Amino acid sequence: MKAAAFAYARATSVVNALELLAAHGDRAKVLSGGQSLMPTMNLRLISPDIVVDIGGLRELRGIAVKGDVLVIGALTRHADLLNSPEVAAHAPLLRDAVTHVAHPAIRNRGTIGGSLAHADPASELPACIVALDATIVVRGSGGERRIAATEFFKGIYETALSSQELLVAVEIPVAAEGSTFFFQEYARRHGDYAIVGLAAHAVVRDGMFADLRLGFFAVGDRPLLASAARTLVDVAITSAALAEAAVTLASELDPQEDQQASSAMRRHLAKVLLVRCVATLLSRPELATGVAR
Amino acid sequence: MIAPIPVSLLVNGEQVDAAVQPRLNLADFLRDNLKLTGTHIGCEHGVCGACTVRIDGEIVRSCLTLAVQAHGTAIETIEGLSDSGEIADLQAAFRERNALQCGYCTPGMLITAQDLLQQTAMPDRRAIREHLSGNYCRCTGYQAIVDAVEATARARAERSA
């Protein structure tokens, strides 16, 4: 199908975009890469009166290290994340994740800001920024707000953004000494949205987790920072401890049932990913056998 | 009625100036306004890859791009890649190996495969499959397509050696 008629405004600056959003309120939609907005409009799931195209705003593009944070502009495309030496050095989790986001032609236009604002619970980047303890920078006519990634996602396609605000950047603490990362997902086909996935960040010292953040996706209505991780920090990991963490994890998940998987299957796969993740991050393959078979 | 918006762009090297409705997507603009019907439309929501074109040298979905967003860019369609001879060897390999039957997906497959070959001189079969993962073919079962891309990569490597 084709999109219903709408008016189009090419924003000339962030300030101009915010003026347009203030003038049109809920009847306006922001257009970045269009890789989620256009399908939704073509399927006529939504029909905005006006589309505010921010795609040309250079001030929202680019990746830079400022002190101990990696700042990624909202319009930075998936393809840019994949090719960025700064991302590879300071947040390799994002690079690993992006190879699973859609397909090359879509990665050439889709943006990180669009992906986070869209907030599909099966999407990779939201879970990554939760695992990376990032901050989302949002601008409205009243000024700037900074929102912790863990507070940003509110439900399926729902975020803390109001319809008159723009997501302008993501700030990610640069990887600390001893940081390691894990990314894996189950999908029917490479590039499809995940059935279940896990993006993790850990600090390992003397064979133990000094820190562990597990960002699961496609297991509920938003990316989940699993509290089961806490039971694994600063303790010697045994198969029994890991099995217990897997049980805790299953109880905090609320996975949906759909054509791809039942909720029981999603719970099972999440446990498998947890075990694999811990075994991989600690370089202890024996842990991957024995639990959650 | 929403007023049309002026756009200027290059299409296969030729300057095009037009006034378009905002809702018009680039695929329809190429097909209906410019009669470049080699760009195919399958799903209109980004899933099938039949509408793949190049914008400023990069492959994109023309069904998910508005014609107004293409203002100031250089578009290349399958007609452009074909007429310039850029993919003549890839097209010949597709023909020789039966990498097409109905031909509906072929323009998108060719553009996407050429994109991979420009980035990676000798991709392995996994890399070929991964790069083409966003392009559906309902006839060939994909093996022949992967064969044709692999053969073209090898032939190009031999020629440049």
Ligand SMILES: Cc1cc2nc3c(=O)[nH]c(=O)nc-3n(C[C@H](O)[C@H](O)[C@H](O)COP(=O)(O)OP(=O)(O)OC[C@H]3O[C@@H](n4cnc5c(N)ncnc54)[C@H](O)[C@@H]3O)c2cc1C
């Ligand atoms: C076939 C297909 C497969 C895909 N597979 C995956 C996948 O496996 N994983 C995945 O994560 N994604 C996938 N995607 C989606 C893709 O990653 C999109 O690029 C992304 O979700 C949206 O980014 P965008 O820049 O295109 O945003 P747009 O489509 O332009 O916008 C998306 C939404 O966010 C709002 N918005 C955009 N930018 C801002 C901003 N700066 N501030 C406030 N609001 C904003 C828009 O108003 C809109 O509601 C897929 C898309 C397609 C078509």
Ligand code: FES
């Ligand atoms: S028509 Fe554009 S991807 Fe199917």
